[in-house]
Amino acid sequence: MTTKEPVLARARGQTLTGKIETALRLRILSGDLPPGAKLSLDRLKNEYSVSLSALREAVTRLASDGLLEVEEQRGYRVAPISLDNLAEVTRLRMELEPLALRQAIANGGIDWETDVMAALYRLNRTGRDPKDQESLEVWEAAHNAFHLTLIDRCDMPLLLRMCGQLSEMYNRYRHLFLSIKGEQRDLAAEHTEIAESAVARDADRAAALLRAHIEKTGAALKARLEAALPGQER
Amino acid sequence: MTTKEPVLARARGQTLTGKIETALRLRILSGDLPPGAKLSLDRLKNEYSVSLSALREAVTRLASDGLLEVEEQRGYRVAPISLDNLAEVTRLRMELEPLALRQAIANGGIDWETDVMAALYRLNRTGRDPKDQESLEVWEAAHNAFHLTLIDRCDMPLLLRMCGQLSEMYNRYRHLFLSIKGEQRDLAAEHTEIAESAVARDADRAAALLRAHIEKTGAALKARLEAALPGQER
């Protein structure tokens, strides 16, 4: 549970609704609002000191991003998690991100190549200290930026939006279930290979590597989730 | 421009917001609210005799479905159309629907087969009379139902939502630019082939046929759109 004033004040230049949306989004992605939890609009309204109208619009937007589920006349709840859902998100990312990457390789020029290598450099130079919450956030930001930079030049707004939403759901699972300790992979090597194939215009190889990268992360998450949700059937 | 009372009264059991959403959605898809048009919330509020809160939530939902675009502090406008957008929608449908179809073929049993053949039968028995607006609507409903039935059993809610949104955008282009007169294709034969391959569990063939089917429609629409938007560059 976070305090309210700082969170709302931080995001400037936006509309109030946008600020609340951002604040709630962070709480959902971080697990502060756990999967399946019912949202009391009344309570949130007081917590953030806003009117129902603003709050209502914020949760409507979050629902459309798949972070909340809405039952008419019965309120909102945080989107539940499940093995099925994780499998679908993984599967769709495996299809869509390589598609976007191929297009980006076709469209991108020297600027794009530069951006990719820059994002890779920053990511590989960013350390993760399991004990330091802030370093984890910085690493995640760099990781997200790297994946986005790879595909950003695909020039397909709808596809980018889909990939963005899927990544967001993915990050929630990662926050909830993936501690760094268990990681046995050389992530840096994987990222570097992907970036270098992409910049070298080897679309087939880059797409295959990206697909495998997503699949591996998905498998790791699945293992953790299975351990955390014992007895639940597919 | 439609009258208000009947439209809102027709959709029962829903929340008021839901009714407005449905009414506006129809007007956008039919072209009654043309691409790029600015929405005056004030005018719509009076037109439908509802409060701003309800209307606001309705347009927020439509925006999240990609039918409206929102600029903060500056209002909503109907999503514009373009060759680029049409190309992206076509491309994504070509990727996603076959993916869903393969999964449906893997998952579906005798019930699914039956549903597919039933939807095919209804579609092929539904005539289109260019002069009769109602017959066009009936045909379109049958057509949508057929495509949805094909992939419904993929058991991937996120994927189905994406396909649904893309189809919706597609149907808008069809309404705006595709008269039946120019159609030189044997649509019934295409649909029949797809359905029969699917039911016969020939996933590769069914997916390829569906992909080609979408591509052909996309090409036809592109030609019409190019004719209608002269001088506009890709």
Added chain:
DNA sequence: TCATAAAAACAAATCGATTTTTCTTCCACT
């Protein structure tokens, strides 16, 4: 004791009015 139904409590949906922001017009000044 259980089932049923009325009623009280609670929460979501809607409303009308107010505040804030953006857009437009018009005037002063160079």
Added chain:
DNA sequence: AGTGGAAGAAAAATCGATTTGTTTTTATGA
């Protein structure tokens, strides 16, 4: 004439209160 900017108008965002619908509780009859 052209630029800058202030005043007014229009539109979006927000608010607090009311209405409508859902859930829970309690009382009644079999």
